[in-house]
Amino acid sequence: MENKIRVIMADDHACVRDGIRFLLNQITHVSIVGEASDTQGLADLLDSCACDVVVSDIGMPGIDGESNAIQFLRRLLYHAPQLPIVVLTMIHQASILVGLLQHGVAAVVDKRDITSSLVHAIDAALTGQGYLSDHARTAIAQAGAPQPRVGVISAGEWKVFTMYVSGMTIGQIAVRLNRSAKTISTQKRNAMRKLGLETEADVIDYACQIGLT
Known part of the structure; x- marks a missing residue:
């Protein structure tokens, strides 16, 4: 079939990648064009391989010693906002999903929900529609969490947030960044408000x- 959706997938668990590959190989309009087991591998693939959608875990090792893929995905979304990202996760806390x-x-x-939802998520992402799988949607609904996209966290807010959760006080961060407390x-x-915390x-x-900790 022509014009297949080109997917790059990344997850640090081989069994998850095997399951995704098995699932997507059965879908005629989807083609896996690259696989990565960590964020560095994902970055290398994105530099060398054209794709339409990225399917990525967030709990895998990051670049430059980062403990997860969040920062890398944020940078990717900033520099390539047209590239849809589908996140795979076991997180079930509503504020985190938002x-x-x-x-x-x-x-x-x-x-x-991978088996029943991943293909729908890929299709929805490609057409610009937001998508939550059943467990994710239920978690948000049951918690009465605020609706997504009330504001996108800035790079500065994210930096302050990560410094804070690393154990630094507001005063220490202010000194480090040469800002007022x-x-x-x-x-x-x-940052807390935008993350739903x-x-x-x-x-x-x-x-x-x-x-992050």
Whole structure:
């Protein structure tokens, strides 16, 4: 079939990649054009291989010592906003799922829903529609979480947020970034709001689930 959807997939678990490959190889309008087991491999593929959609885990090793793929995907979304990203995850906390969408990803698929939802997510992402798999949608609905895309977290807000969850105080971050404590505090609050996090416990949970701590 001509004009197949070219997919690059990335996951650090071989069994997950095997399952995705088996599933997508049965779909006539989809073609896997590259596979990666970490963020560096994904970056290399994107430099050398044209694709229409990226399907990626977020809990795999990042570049430059990062503990997850979030920062890389954020940079990718900034530099290539036209490239849809479908995130695969086992995360089930509503605020975190909303935060992923606010990062700009096109779709979130709970790994428990891969068989029934991944192809739908790829198709929806390619046409510019947002998509949540059943488990992800249910988690958000049950929690009454705010609707996605109320605001996209900025690079500065994300930097402050990651420094904060690493254990630095507002005052220490202010000194490090040569900003006022008031500015840093505002950026931290904005990051929490955009990620759908309401309490310090939510911040800790989010940071743990995506590998920031």
